[in-house]
Amino acid sequence: MLTTTIQDGVAILSIDNPPVNALSSAVCQAMIDALAGGNDDASVKGFVITGNGRGMFSGGADITEFATILRERKANVRDAVDAAERSAKPIAAAIDGRALGGGLELALACDLRFATPLSQFGFPEIKLGLIPGAGGTQRLPRVLKGGSMEGVIAALELILKGDPIDAERAEALELIDGVGADAVPRAAEAIRRFTGARRRVSERSASAYPQVFSEGHKRVPPEDRGGFAAHKALDAVEAATQWPFNHGIARELRYFLELLTGSESRAYQHIFFAERELGKIPGIPTDGAVRPIRRAAVIGAGTMGSGIAITFANAGVPVSVLDASKEAIERGRATIEQSYADQVKRRRLSEEEAKRRHGHVHFIERFEDVADADIVIEAVFEDLAIKKEVFAKLDAVAKPDAVLATNTSTLDVDAIASATSRPQQVIGMHFFSPAYIMKLLEIVRGKASSPQTIGAAIALAKKLRKVGVLVANCDGFVGNRMLAPYFREAAHLLEEGALPQQIDAAMTDFGFAMGPFAVSDLAGVDVGARIRAEREKAGRLGAGRVPRFDVLLFERGRFGQKTGAGFYRYDTGERIPKPDPEVEALIVAESRELGIERRSIGNDEIVKRCVYALINEGANVLYDGIALRSSDIDIVWIYGYGFPPFRGGPMYYADTLGLKRVLAEVERFHGEFGVRWKPSPLLVELATTGKTFSSYRPALTEVAP
Ligand code: NAD
DSSP states (O other), rough: EEEEEEEEEEEEEEOOOTTTTTHHHHHHHHHHHHHHHHOOOTTEEEEEOOOOSEEEEEEEEEEGGGHHHHHHHHOOOOHHHHHHOOOOOEEEEOOOOEEEEEHHHHHHHHSSEEEEETTTTEEEGGGGGGGOOSSSHHHHHHHHHGGOHHHHHHHHHHHOOOOOEHHHHHTTTSSSSEEEETHHHHHHHHHHHSSSSOGGGGGGGGOOOHHHHHHHHHSOOGGGGGGGGHHHHHHHHHHHSSSHHHHHHHHHHHHHHHTTTSHHHHHHHHHHHHHHHHTTTTOOOOOSSSSOOOOEEEESHHHHHHHHHHHHTTOOEEEEEEEEOOOHHHHHHHHHHHHHHHHHHSSSSOOOOOOOOHHEEEOOOSSGHHHHHHHHEOOSSSSSHHHHHHHHHHHHHSSTTTTTEEOSSSSSSHHHHTTTOGGGGGGEEESSTTTTTTTTTEEESSSSSHHHHHHHHHHHHHHHEEEEEEESSSTTTTHHHHHHHHHHHHHHHHHEEEEEEEEHHHHHHHOOEEESHHHHHHHHHHHHHHHHHHHHHTOOSSSSSOOOOOHHHHHOOOBBBTBBBSBOOOOOOOOBBBOOHHHHHHHHHHHHHHTTOOOOOOHHHHHHHHHHHHHHHHHHHHTTBSSSSSSHHHHHHHHHHHGGGGGGGHHHHHHOOOHHHHHHHHHHHHHOOOGGGGGOHHHHHHTTTTTTTTTTOOOOGGGOO
């Protein structure tokens, strides 16, 4: 937990709580005891607090203890920080790695801070809908740039963005007093030479014009749209500039507790724990027990193939790319080159790093050349016959234990696997576009996919720094299957009286990153129209009459952003959707043709119908065993489809509304709009027995094949 060694009169307190040196209750108590012990020991001149030399000073509070700490009154980070503040003897922090959240707050309660060159400093609390709660909002503005306005602004940026800064920047901001590999001996020496009174940060002051805060409030989202924590952070830092330290600290604590028990932070905590659940699948081998992926190959150098190749290269995995068309290879080569050049230009990557990563991508011309790959990912046209042909070829040349993956969005993974003699090694890996940016990866297990293959795909997702969600094989898997009724409901609203811009505005106001029609234009109206045609052929279009705006736009060559017109129009070279009178005329004509009298539709109705359509289909996805648990569905929608994270995902959101209430509305819509609103049997079951989606656990053990 914490080891204490005395070196020439200085007590070195090393936090030792792998993997992230979290300041758990036990560590905090040990810190309090060690500081008390050293203060009572006349031979101790002062303290150095450091990590364990494994790249982590401290990752901050232990989030799994949040709930119990409130209830059980055990020692927490705030108590440890208070003990450091009260210590009569001086303390230096020797930051030897990442100092995040409570870790940084502890360092800020020290008199001096030294750091090793690779250290990082940050307050990630905002990403959990919180603010620093152990003095961070009060001490940071007092430290940076001597508490000047420039320092206060920098403190706000750190707290509001939640991204860490490096040692160079930290030194420039005066957060630390020195950088060097010798941080620990240097800190110890500084304590030995320490003279005079302690140099407590709490005794300094910070100042800034009030406009800094009023401007800040304008720039963050409203309190009820994911901005609650940001507004509280601004208020807390403002208090640091105006009130005595003790008053500011009290205010910070009040805000912190209010946030911790508020709906926004609870939603973020739900996502945090949902991510940790993802990898827990009974019967599936984890990281150490699966064959590692050292080399990859990608078939198809189009939009997805190039993006997937970049993803591998970024993770340091050599990747070979093959395409049937010479032009496609040239285009793919140019896309990849351009992507790295852009990242250098935007200073996201150094030139050397871009070169190193780019060096992992090779283009190949023959299928035989994939023989050394541990995984082959197919990203050719969305056409079952072509995909089967590709898999038959791969079966002949890939090494015996290679994983054969398809990036299909809608096709049957089992049908694709049937083209090989080794269906147990076939799996879906559904990346999202752009593949090297979007975090979501749906891992689609086929009927025959072996635990080893599934385990390899899950481990690979981690290596590629993706959020990998294991789902079962069905039309659209989890994400696109739920997208269909969501888009469909939006289209029905068009027929009844709404316009694309109104629906999109209502959904972004609810918190979605983009509205359904802006998304359609981005993804391609043509893509949607083609999928619809396939579904129609297969008799899988859905119950009742399905609106046909995608077909009407497709017929007019309005494919979305790529043709400068879709549900909106776009000025040349621009991506800003502009309402188009032509589309409005088309919508009004369609209503007339259908004999629907257009009416004025409120935003409440729009949001309710679109979101409840999602929830009802999510319940079906769960009922059918396509997702393992409701939180997996939340992850898919937050990371792949821009569902507002502060609402925790569609299923969590439904739980917070109460399933009884959701069912009542779905039943009402069923009565009003007919068969497409048939309540999911699972929704009925859970609502009538007073349960939640989160409590529903389909027999997990049965999932592993
Ligand atoms: P694309 O048309 O941009 O690229 C497909 C590439 O495959 C083309 O370069 C083509 O020359 C090549 N190809 C076709 N047949 C081939 C063969 N027999 N051998 C080798 N190469 C062949 O398509 P895309 O958008 O990259 O989509 C690829 C796959 O990814 C599809 O299955 C699609 O459904 C899926 N997907 C697409 C997206 C998206 O947003 N575009 C998202 C997720 C999944």
